[in-house]
C-alpha cells in the first residue's frame with residue numbers, strides 16, 4: 001500500500017532537515033518502506049482538506065490506505081511496530097526503546113522548542129534578553145542529564161532504535177545554537193545518527209525539495 005506523507009512546500013529551515021517530516025522520512029528509510037511526499041503551503045495546511053488529516057493544521061501527516069495519522073511520534077511508533085528495524089524483539093528492551101521516544105518528545109523537545117519560541121517569536125520583546133539565558137539553562141539541565149545517561153555508549157539502550165531516531169532528531173534542532181557542542185558525547189551521538197545511510201537518504205530527499213535537484217545517495 002502506498003504511503004504518503006506531507007511536508008512543507010517551503011520549509012523555514014531551507015532544507016536543513018529540521019522540519020518534522022525529516023524524522024518520518026528517516027524512519028521510513030530505516031525500515032525500507034518507499035513513500036510519496038505531498039508538499040503543502042502554509043495556507044493549504046490551514047484549509048479544511050488538510051485539517052481532515054491533521055486537526056492542528058500542521059505537518060507531517062501519514063496516509064496508508066484508510067489509515068491517517070498525525071504527530072511525528074505516533075507515526076514513528078506505528079512504523080516501528082509494523083516493520084522490523086526500529087524496535088528490539090525482546091519485550092522489555094522494546095518497552096525501554098518506546099520510553100526513549102516519549103522522553104525525546106515529552107522531556108527534551110519542550111525545552112528545545114522554548115528556545116525556538118524565545119528566539120524567533122519573542123526575540124523583539126523587551127523582556128526577551130532576560131528570558132533567553134533562563135531558557136538556555138533549562139536546556140543545559142536536560143542535556144547534562146541525558147549526557148550522563150548516555151555516557152560512552154553509542155546509543156541510549158543497546159542497539160539503535162526508534163528512541164534514538166527521535167532523540168537525535170530533537171537534539172539536531174539545537175545544533176545552530178552551539179549548546180549541543182557543550183556536551184561532546186551528545187554531539188558525537190547526533191553525528192552517529194546523521195552518519196546512518198537511512199538518515200542521509202532522508203536528508204537528501206528533503207533537501208531536494210529546495211534545490212530542485214533529484215536526491216543523491
Ligand SMILES: N[C@@H](CCC(=O)N[C@@H](CS)C(=O)NCC(=O)O)C(=O)O
Nearest residue numbers: 019020057058059060070071072073
Ligand atoms: N507535535 C507535532 C508538531 C508538529 C509541528 O509543529 N509541525 C510544524 C513543522 S515541524 C508545523 O507544521 N508548523 C506550522 C504550523 O504550526 O503552522 C509533531 O511532532 O508532529
